[in-house]
Amino acid sequence: MGPHGHAGLTLILFSFLMMPFGYSFEAILIIILATGISLLPDIDLLCGWSHRGKTHNLAFAAIIGLSVAIIFFYSMNDLIIALTGFMAGFGGVISHLLGDIITYKSFTPFTPFSKRKIALKYCKSDDKKVNGWLVIGGVLAFVFYLLIVTGHLEEIIQKCM
Template identity: 35%
Template sequence: MYRLGHYGSALLVYAPLGFGLVLADLPDLAVLGGALSLGLAPVPDYDQQLPLVSHRGVTHTFLFAGVVGGVFAGLGWAVGASTAAHSALVLAAFGGLVGTTGILSHLLADIITPAGIAPLWPLSGRTHTLDIVRADNTLANYLLLGLGVLAVTAVAATATPLR
């Protein structure tokens, strides 16, 4: 998919996590997580700007999602250990979930294209595709964006903390 489709996919995948954060009375993290998800949405495609890295290669794998999640968990832990806003454990879990789902949302958007992805690399180089729509399909990209915006809007309109 193209950038708008990836933004929509990121919002769509993030919406349930944002909902849970609001229910847990962590609206500040819910908003931050949405912003981070949007920021992570295009990251796997940065492979196109890296020499010796093939497009839809290592950055389009579960391994990469786990590494990004681990980095974000570590950052969350560091921030939590140095501030009183939230505990280190809460911020580490938050960072890990947002980092991982931010990348996984990109993989979900790309697996529906004919080119597909090899998400199990390095265990397997086999490409997986659902072959539903081409990445350059304008309607599909806008549809994903619209679904993501709709999902986040529904969360914002309906979620209230459990007290």
């Protein structure tokens, strides 16, 4: 996936995941932060490390989740905010892995639990259509989330009846 495809997929996943939690600072923070963090694993391309290696697995997701949680806990001294940070950090990386799994280049997402290589080979990572649809889907999902949790969708439906 390209960066915009990863951001789009994360917006889709987290907009729906956060819907049951309603309209809250923490829920919006998780969605935005996870979307940003979902771009992080491809930092390996910038660092010259082997691509889809040490930044593309469960261990890296846990490290990022814990790091964000610790930073949040010490800066705001609040356990709920720390948990929010963990969910955004861990979930953002997991969402990145899900986006990469559908492409051709296999990698080992279950490290350190398993060395199994996975690639579903559904599309190329720079597929313009797939990346484009993920962005559109992400924006729509986030708007849908906001309309639902703020009660605006209900208002609109009632006005139309």
